[in-house]
Amino acid sequence: MSSHVADSNKKAEPVKTGESVKTGESMKTDEAGKKLGMWLFLYTEIILFGGLFVLYAVYSTRYTADFIEGGKELNRIFGVVNTIILLISSFAVAASITAVQKGQRKIALWALGSTLGCGAIFLVNKYFEWGHKISIGIYPNSQRLLDGPDGQNMFFGLYYIITGLHGLHIVIGMSFLAVAFGFILAGRVTANRFALLENAGLYWHLVDLIWIFVFPLFYLIV
């Protein structure tokens, strides 16, 4: 019986019959499971970055003055622009999910495309930001940091680790979103089946969440 339902579902999309309600029901359970799996993974990510933030918090209480000096080296404009870019990209992902659910495929693709664009701009900004730091001798194990106060060495060490790991997450998130983009194009992510896009979106939002805390802690400390 159930295989018959699955078969008929494959050939044509049943909409009105009692059977379709049944498939819709079992699909919903399935989607929920996929989403829970993604969330479980996100919890480990939260703990991962949480550990780094603990490190930041402990050392910033020990070397408060050095951390403030270090923060002054960071360019606030870069920080603000990247924050705005990530917020807009998060909005765009959420909008693409709404669009897919409403069956507005074109809007979904545009929204997802702009998210990928935002991610790319973020990385380009990061490239210039890191490039500038490195050119003035601020990078892990650089002579300037080794000769300088311990606290600033610690601050920039954490800066590179945390923003580096975050940047890696941007790259992974963009790849995940690109797959979702391809799946929408191929018609494998639809109004009835969008767990993949939703999970890619969840991952991207997590990247945004982390940045929401990175931004004030590194760029705005006074």
Next chain:
Amino acid sequence: MESKAHIIAYKTLFSVLLALLLLTGITVGASFVDMGKFNVWVALGIASMKASLVLMIFMHLKFEGRALILSFLSTVFFLAIMIGFTFWDVGFR
């Protein structure tokens, strides 16, 4: 079709974006005001508000079932233990 997932309107999403941008402006503005050690707490408070907005609406947590909400809250709980106990240790050394 009743069993279909909850759809969040574009308008809701856009107002959340505006709120997030506004809070970003506020946190940047607040960082120029010298409040001593409270600057950090104001910054973290605003960041938590932004995070809640992203979690509740963009990440759909507000509309999820008990399994997701409870498991998320327990993650936050364990994160709090990790942060709290570390400071317990470091603070009284």
